[in-house]
Amino acid sequence: MSSRHARLHASAGLVCALVVLASPVALRADHLAEIRARGVLRWGADAEGGAPYVYPDPQHLDRFIGFEYELAEALARKLGVKATLVQNQWDQLVPALDRGNFDLILNGLELTPENQQRIAMSRPYYVYTQQIVTRRDTVGLSTVEDFGSQPVGVLSGSVAERLLTQRSAVVWKSYPGNVETFQDLKVGRLEAVLVDLPIALHYAKPDPSLKLSGAPFAMGYYAIGLLKQDTTLRDAVNSAIEQLIRDGSLERIYRKYGIWDERQQLLKDYQPPAVTEGKPKVTFAERLCYLPLLVKAAGTTAELSLLSMALAVVVGLVLVLVRLYGVGPLSWLAKAYVEVIRGTPLLIQLFLIYYGLPEIGIRLNAFCAAVLGLGLNYAASEAENYRAGIQSIPHGQTEAALALGMNRWQTLRQVVLPQAARVVIPPVTNDFIAMFKDTSIVSVITMVELTKQYGMLAASNSDYIVVGLMTAGIYFALSYPASIFANWLECKLAYDSRRQPA
Amino acid sequence: MILVDNLHKSYGPLHVLRGISHRQQPGEAVVLIGPSGCGKSTFLRCLNQLESIDSGRITVDGITIQGGPSAQAPEQREQRRQLRLRAGMVFQSFNLFPHLTVLQNICVAPMVVKGASPEQAEKRAVELLAKVGLQDKATAYPSQLSGGQQQRVAIARALAMDPKVMLFDEPTSALDPELRDEVLGVMRQLAEEGLTMLVVTHEMQFARDIADQVLFFEAGRVAESGPPDQIFSYPQQARTREFLSRVQTR
Numbered sequence: 130m131s132s133r134h135a136r137l138h139a140s141a142g143l144v145c146a147l148v149v150l151a152s153p154v155a156l157r158a159d160h161l162a163e164i165r166a167r168g169v170l171r172w173g174a175d176a177e178g179g180a181p182y183v184y185p186d187p188q189h190l191d192r193f194i195g196f197e198y199e200l201a202e203a204l205a206r207k208l209g210v211k212a213t214l215v216q217n218q219w220d221q222l223v224p225a226l227d228r229g230n231f232d233l234i235l236n237g238l239e240l241t242p243e244n245q246q247r248i249a250m251s252r253p254y255y256v257y258t259q260q261i262v263t264r265r266d267t268v269g270l271s272t273v274e275d276f277g278s279q280p281v282g283v284l285s286g287s288v289a290e291r292l293l294t295q296r297s298a299v300v301w302k303s304y305p306g307n308v309e310t311f312q313d314l315k316v317g318r319l320e321a322v323l324v325d326l327p328i329a330l331h332y333a334k335p336d337p338s339l340k341l342s343g344a345p346f347a348m349g350y351y352a353i354g355l356l357k358q359d360t361t362l363r364d365a366v367n368s369a370i371e372q373l374i375r376d377g378s379l380e381r382i383y384r385k386y387g388i389w390d391e392r393q394q395l396l397k398d399y400q401p402p403a404v405t406e407g408k409p410k411v412t413f414a415e416r417l418c419y420l421p422l423l424v425k426a427a428g429t430t431a432e433l434s435l436l437s438m439a440l441a442v443v444v445g446l447v448l449v450l451v452r453l454y455g456v457g458p459l460s461w462l463a464k465a466y467v468e469v470i471r472g473t474p475l476l477i478q479l480f481l482i483y484y485g486l487p488e489i490g491i492r493l494n495a496f497c498a499a500v501l502g503l504g505l506n507y508a509a510s511e512a513e514n515y516r517a518g519i520q521s522i523p524h525g526q527t528e529a530a531l532a533l534g535m536n537r538w539q540t541l542r543q544v545v546l547p548q549a550a551r552v553v554i555p556p557v558t559n560d561f562i563a564m565f566k567d568t569s570i571v572s573v574i575t576m577v578e579l580t581k582q583y584g585m586l587a588a589s590n591s592d593y594i595v596v597g598l599m600t601a602g603i604y605f606a607l608s609y610p611a612s613i614f615a616n617w618l619e620c621k622l623a624y625d626s627r628r629q630p631a
Numbered sequence: 632m633i634l635v636d637n638l639h640k641s642y643g644p645l646h647v648l649r650g651i652s653h654r655q656q657p658g659e660a661v662v663l664i665g666p667s668g669c670g671k672s673t674f675l676r677c678l679n680q681l682e683s684i685d686s687g688r689i690t691v692d693g694i695t696i697q698g699g700p701s702a703q704a705p706e707q708r709e710q711r712r713q714l715r716l717r718a719g720m721v722f723q724s725f726n727l728f729p730h731l732t733v734l735q736n737i738c739v740a741p742m743v744v745k746g747a748s749p750e751q752a753e754k755r756a757v758e759l760l761a762k763v764g765l766q767d768k769a770t771a772y773p774s775q776l777s778g779g780q781q782q783r784v785a786i787a788r789a790l791a792m793d794p795k796v797m798l799f800d801e802p803t804s805a806l807d808p809e810l811r812d813e814v815l816g817v818m819r820q821l822a823e824e825g826l827t828m829l830v831v832t833h834e835m836q837f838a839r840d841i842a843d844q845v846l847f848f849e850a851g852r853v854a855e856s857g858p859p860d861q862i863f864s865y866p867q868q869a870r871t872r873e874f875l876s877r878v879q880t881r
Contacts, residue, residue: 523726525726526726528681528720528722529720529726529727530728530740531681531712531715532679532681532715532718532720533715533719533739533740533789533792534712534715534740534744534745534792535740535744536708536712539743539744543728543739543743547730548728548729548730551730
């Protein structure tokens with residue numbers, strides 16, 4: 130694993146201690162006894178797109194399968210309890226363990242110095258390697274050196290992501306799940322995907338349009354993550370794993386999922402390396418290194434919000450005019466658009482635009498898809514703001530304009546809209562600030578904006594509080610001027626509060 | 632100038648205008664009186680087509696609107712606008728544009744509708760403001776004016792379009808008594824200058840002074856009409872007498 134991260138991350142010693150102290154698990158004298166008393170082992174994993182580790186059974190979608198699911202069942206049996214899966218986003222498993230959401234992590238967690246400093250790790254249960262996957266017709270691209278500047282997809286927070294972070298030349302995009310990664314490879318947004326071998330074996334090997342390219346490399350171990358103070362639980366888990374290795378249960382499970390290979394023999398004689406205790410402090414200067422990354426991401430966030438809002442403001446105006454003044458079916462369509470967009474989650478709209486549209490031949494890059502998704506979503510909301518504003522203007526204003534011989538458009542343009550504009554400034558500003566924060570959602574379509582950058586920095590350095598405060602500070606520094614500007618605009622345009630000597 | 636023939640108007644089951652006919656020559660000032668809800672304001676609003684008509688016919692300065700099912704058709708829209716260009720309207724609640732200054736309120740329609748240059752429009756607006764006695768308020772906003780001042784600006788705004796006829800819909804009803812006279816004074820002056828006017832009002836003395844013709848409305852019909860001396864001094868109908876005795880002793 131990267132020494133850079135090892136150096137950086139320890140830092141928040143006090144922070145970690147506080148988190149641990151604050152969590153309920155810290156007070157447990159004997160976690161193992163508690164699990165046995167409860168009769169249930171709660172294990173944390175991400176089953177969303179989690180094949181072949183743990184995933185919903187395609188035949189019975191209410192049940193789970195996967196080699197780790199079966200391993201968890203076997204492990205629990207050895208401990209004399211039942212296993213219960215606690216669903217948790219993969220790149221947030223360690224913080225969730227700290228919070229006490231579950232007893233242990235069993236989900237492709239790599240045995241790395243970083244992880245070993247943050248939590249305790251069991252003896253390994255699987256030997257993994259990295260595997261490059263490409264489209265079948267791709268020539269070359271069989272080693273990391275071949276990537277050049279071609280776009281490579283990785284799973285957010287994975288070993289592959291960290292591997293590529295160290296190679297500044299490689300253009301990598303990180304994804305929330307494996308399904309999306311391979312889909313973007315197939316539609317050509319990516320030239321290669323770098324993943325752990327089991328993922329490649331499950332998703333890419335059976336797919337005729339994809340191939341495993343080059344030999345596996347960068348070997349490592351998966352191990353179970355536990356809280357450091359749970360020594361009895363760790364001992365019990367270690368001995369259970371050893372039994373599962375010795376009695377062949379592990380091999381049986383792995384063969385069932387097609388992921389057994391000769392490298393797994395290494396598990397039998399695994400000797401834990403000496404863990405270096407004592408975390409190096411992250412200095413103030415090192416934290417300053419986060420800043421350029423955060424500021425760059427903030428630029429993306431600002432750019433996204435401004436463009437999306439510009440789109441929303443314009444499309445919203447068209448929508449409301451068509452709705453209020455358009456002929457029958459058009460007006461109905463505008464109303465339907467507003468209702469449908471308002472009544473469905475932004476997340477699903479983004480998925481449809483980014484991952485759905487390529488299925489019918491429309492392939493947008495992540496930035497365009499994000500602007501389109503946010504803009505079209507907020508357009509519905511702006512249309513409603515405008516409608517409220519327009520309808521708040523007394524009918525007498527329209528009548529006065531018509532009586533002066535103005536046509537409908539002139540009435541709207543000269544009399545209704547200028548007055549409505551003043552009414553809608555506060556709600557539109559409010560939406561702009563809300564959208565500014567909502568941009569964080571576009572990380573699901575591989576955009577690295579401020580929140581995503583925060584997540585990556587904080588997770589890899591285990592520095593949630595300091596990086597979090599820095600990030601929040603940047604958000605505030607960007608959104609507060611927007612509020613001030615809106616207040617100023619509102620005052621400037623307010624005609625009834627204007628006083629001048631008569 | 633104004634020719635109305637057998638005008639009918641209903642709001643759902645409510646039959647508001649039940650066959651109004653009216654003829655008015657250029658330069659005539661006509662005052663409409665009658666109890667609340669008798670249809671006087673609706674008649675005025677029909678005249679400049681803020682309300683559609685069910686049947687009958689309205690002609691103002693050669694522009695004719697025929698009532699009936701086709702009256703709301705889009706091609707009638709331009710015809711209605713042409714009619715409104717000839718009939719200026721002053722509302723009970725002024726309806727000045729609050730986001731524009733007094734000068735802009737007066738200039739906006741000539742510039743937007745008639746394509747007047749800003750200089751032309753402004754020159755005319757200043758003249759009209761002088762006429763209504765508000766030349767020093769050009770840069771004020773409506774919210775800075777008293778009700779009487781606002782109504783005078785509204786009159787100037789309507790006059791700026793050079794209408795053939797001015798319709799006044801209870802122009803002083805929303806005003807305190809001490810502010811009414813300044814508005815009535817402007818209207819008197821306009822009547823004396825020979826402007827064709829149609830006024831709905833409860834100001835009986837004013838009606839008596841300026842009207843060439845008074846129409847007494849009752850229940851959607853013109854119950855009685857004639858010169859003011861006749862209507863006010865020798866009303867023929869019992870209902871007219873009853874109405875006048877009520878409003879005059881009030």
